[in-house]
Amino acid sequence: MCGIIARIGGDDGAVDELLTGLENLEYRGYDSAGLAVKNGSGPEVFKRQGEISHLKEVLADEVPDGGLGIGHTRWSTHGPPSDENAHPHTDCSGDVAIVHNGIIENYDELKADLLARGHEFTSDTDTEVIPHLVEESLAEGADPETAFRETLEKLSGSYAVAMITKHDHAVYATRRGSPLVLGVSDGEYFLASDVPAFLDFTDDVIYLDDGDVVEVRPDGHRITTADGEAVERSVQTVEWDPEDAGKGGYDHYMLKEIHEQPAALRQTLRGRADPTTGDIHLEEFPPGTFEDVKRVQFVACGTSYHAGLVGAQFLSDSGVPAQTFLASEYATGQPPVDDETLVVGVTQSGETADTLSALRRANASGAKTLAVTNVVGSTAARECDDALFIRAGPEIGVAATKTFSSQVVSLALLGERLVRDVTGTRSPETRERLDALSDLPGNVQQILDYTSARRIAKRYHDSDAYFFIGRGAVRPVALEGALKFKEISYEHAEGFAAGELKHGPLALVTDRTPVFAVFTGRNDEKTLGNVKEAEARGAPVVAVASDANDEVYQHADEVLTIPETHPDVAGVLANVQLQLVSYHAADLLGRPIDKPRNLAKSVTVE
Numbered sequence: 001m002c003g004i005i006a007r008i009g010g011d012d013g014a015v016d017e018l019l020t021g022l023e024n025l026e027y028r029g030y031d032s033a034g035l036a037v038k039n040g041s042g043p044e045v046f047k048r049q050g051e052i053s054h055l056k057e058v059l060a061d062e063v064p065d066g067g068l069g070i071g072h073t074r075w076s077t078h079g080p081p082s083d084e085n086a087h088p089h090t091d092c093s094g095d096v097a098i099v100h101n102g103i104i105e106n107y108d109e110l111k112a113d114l115l116a117r118g119h120e121f122t123s124d125t126d127t128e129v130i131p132h133l134v135e136e137s138l139a140e141g142a143d144p145e146t147a148f149r150e151t152l153e154k155l156s157g158s159y160a161v162a163m164i165t166k167h168d169h170a171v172y173a174t175r176r177g178s179p180l181v182l183g184v185s186d187g188e189y190f191l192a193s194d195v196p197a198f199l200d201f202t203d204d205v206i207y208l209d210d211g212d213v214v215e216v217r218p219d220g221h222r223i224t225t226a227d228g229e230a231v232e233r234s235v236q237t238v239e240w241d242p243e244d245a246g247k248g249g250y251d252h253y254m255l256k257e258i259h260e261q262p263a264a265l266r267q268t269l270r271g272r273a274d275p276t277t278g279d280i281h282l283e284e285f286p287p288g289t290f291e292d293v294k295r296v297q298f299v300a301c302g303t304s305y306h307a308g309l310v311g312a313q314f315l316s317d318s319g320v321p322a323q324t325f326l327a328s329e330y331a332t333g334q335p336p337v338d339d340e341t342l343v344v345g346v347t348q349s350g351e352t353a354d355t356l357s358a359l360r361r362a363n364a365s366g367a368k369t370l371a372v373t374n375v376v377g378s379t380a381a382r383e384c385d386d387a388l389f390i391r392a393g394p395e396i397g398v399a400a401t402k403t404f405s406s407q408v409v410s411l412a413l414l415g416e417r418l419v420r421d422v423t424g425t426r427s428p429e430t431r432e433r434l435d436a437l438s439d440l441p442g443n444v445q446q447i448l449d450y451t452s453a454r455r456i457a458k459r460y461h462d463s464d465a466y467f468f469i470g471r472g473a474v475r476p477v478a479l480e481g482a483l484k485f486k487e488i489s490y491e492h493a494e495g496f497a498a499g500e501l502k503h504g505p506l507a508l509v510t511d512r513t514p515v516f517a518v519f520t521g522r523n524d525e526k527t528l529g530n531v532k533e534a535e536a537r538g539a540p541v542v543a544v545a546s547d548a549n550d551e552v553y554q555h556a557d558e559v560l561t562i563p564e565t566h567p568d569v570a571g572v573l574a575n576v577q578l579q580l581v582s583y584h585a586a587d588l589l590g591r592p593i594d595k596p597r598n599l600a601k602s603v604t605v606e
């Protein structure tokens with residue numbers, strides 16, 4: 001996730017404090033960094049792809065004077081990581097410098113118009129339209145604040161923006177759907193996307209409301225609403241230790257990332273599905289893109305493999321032949337691929353060696369390849385014919401959490417497009433499914449607010465082993481629940497198709513092996529039969545189900561409740577509950593949750 005920092009002071013010293021702020025934002029994940037300082041006349045811009053140390057090297061020879069500046073850590077969404085795509089971005093004259101978080105959804109049209117009017121662009125970003133629009137308003141005689149407001153009126157999307165110009169000694173900033181906070185100190189101010197960015201300098205904070213526009217000068221600030229009405233916002237003192245603040249107040253990145261899921265899912269879905277019409281807008285894949293596809297193969301590892309299983313199940317159920325392969329097994333015995341085969345590599349990092357190798361093999365056999373990944377500019381995104389970005393924001397905890405949810409949702413949207421292109425029809429359930437997808441962020445939030453996962457983890461965390469079962473669309477969720485549990489708790493956990501329990505694993509079931517059973521509202525009676533088999537052997541049963549299912553409640557010792565939703569979407573909700581159980585069990589067992597032993601975030605060997 002990108003990070004913004006601004007320092008507004010009268011004297012010199014902006015660069016050092018901006019660099020500290022950028023380093024404090026590192027935990028959000030980034031692939032380039034930059035800053036602009038108001039130095040004498042216009043803004044002077046320094047930016048580099050890669051680590052902040054690269055930016056520091058550029059500044060090493062000569063730190064520019066200046067008390068006011070803006071800085072940014074970029075996590076690519078439009079255009080790969082590069083010096084040119086790093087922020088700040090400027091207008092044609094270099095008099096306006098902007099940093100931006102979020103997405104400008106209508107940048108394509110805006111950019112086309114600006115190009116037609118003679119503006120020159122130097123990056124692939126959506127951000128760069130902003131300084132050029134400000135430039136036009138300034139040229140028509142507007143003052144910087146008016147030019148800023150006029151520009152905001154033309155933007156759609158969700159964003160936070162901070163701007164400096166050569167015309168005055170102020171920073172103008174706004175937030176619309178992306179966070180921005182104002183830090184207040186003696187004779188200086190800070191703006192940042194997150195409090196930890198400026199905790200070294202002040203712990204007095206003003207939380208801006210969505211739509212607020214703020215003008216900040218060294219001797220004062222003025223906040224106005226989107227309509228231009230002046231408002232006062234109170235100053236609050238935060239009691240955070242700068243050490244902990246990188247995790248945004250959470251004990252672990254994993255817990256923070258679990259809690260980021262509503263926001264991540266909103267980003268994944270933004271602008272891509274319309275439940276009222278049933279239309280899918282995948283900018284990269286207009287209708288008809290996949291007309292020639294006859295079969296789909298997913299290749300992936302670990303958690304991403306489980307997301308791939310969900311993707312294939314959806315396609316097969318809708319009449320498109322689809323299979324999912326463990327990428328490391330793909331080299332041997334895969335069915336023939338040809339130019340009518342679409343091979344989809346599902347990979348959060350885009351760098352997993354097994355997945356890259358499977359994709360290269362598919363490519364060499366003439367298949368079309370598509371990367372479904374979180375990282376713009378990753379090897380998978382670059383090497384595949386196409387890429388669909390899941391937009392989950394950076395994931396730092398080794399255990400994949402929010403990226404699984406965003407992968408499943410991305411594959412559901414891609415699945416809808418594929419079904420229409422390949423079969424020429426639309427599923428009668430499309431609208432209900434899209435409705436359920438658009439309710440997901442709110443439903444996940446409800447789980448996060450009311451979960452009893454910690455209490456249940458406390459009750460069972462010293463058991464002998466843990467089994468997870470699910471049927472159909474949630475068999476992958478049972479597998480994922482077990483993977484997450486073993487990975488971070490170091491306890492033995494296995495996931496099975498619910499119906500398979502009686503074909504072997506039941507021999508392991510005792511009163512010291514809790515069975516977590518996932519229900520979706522489809523074929524629940526069969527899964528309930530399997531639960532009864534475990535119950536009869538004395539196993540504690542934890543059901544993950546909506547409260548619509550009375551019978552499940554009667555047979556379960558504990559229930560992790562999920563809001564009622566479409567059966568194809570219920571798995572994402574159930575998985576959030578299971579993520580929380582794994583997290584709390586591992587926490588109670590004192591495990592190093594963010595860095596489990598022997599595991600790495602990105603596995604770059606086969």
Ligand code: F6R
Nearest residue numbers: 302303304347348349352399400
């Ligand atoms: C489990 C986990 C791993 C990854 C796997 C693939 O929590 O994170 O199983 O899912 O190593 O990684 P990506 O998705 O980066 O290809």
